[in-house]
Amino acid sequence: xxxxxxxxxHPLAINSDLIKLIENAPDTVITLISGExxxxxxxxxxILERIVAFRRRVLGGLEMNFSGWTSLNVEQAxxxxxxxxxxxx
Numbered sequence: 001x002x003x004x005x006x007x008x009x010h011p012l013a014i015n016s017d018l019i020k021l022i023e024n025a026p027d028t029v030i031t032l033i034s035g036e037x038x039x040x041x042x043x044x045x046x047i048l049e050r051i052v053a054f055r056r057r058v059l060g061g062l063e064m065n066f067s068g069w070t071s072l073n074v075e076q077a078x079x080x081x082x083x084x085x086x087x088x089x
Contacts, residue, residue, distance in 0.1 A: 002050040004030075005041040014038070016051040 001013040007027065014030065021031040022044045030038045030047070040047070 002047070002054050004038075004047065004050075007039050007041060009041075012038070012040075016054060019047075019051075022047055 002016050003011060003013050005011055014032075018032045018034070019030055020033045023029045023031070024044045027039050028042060028044055028047065030040060032038070042050075
């Protein structure tokens with residue numbers, strides 16, 4: 001979700017995955033995939049910057065969690081294999 005501001009000053013948050021089109025003419029008009037149009041104060045460039053920043057945060061978090069999850073499970077699997085190895089019996 002990215003924070004934006006309607007022309008009347010009311011804040012809103014939009015799911016960036018639902019944005020179909022951003023137009024600058026002269027106000028910024030966001031068209032959602034549903035066909036709904038939203039007029040906001042931010043420029044198209046500012047909206048794109050917010051979308052990129054949001055996605056970087058999301059993907060950065062997934063990468064960090066995935067790396068930790070993978071290395072933890074690999075270590076656990078190796079320890080489990082060593083513990084149940086028939087060579088020790």
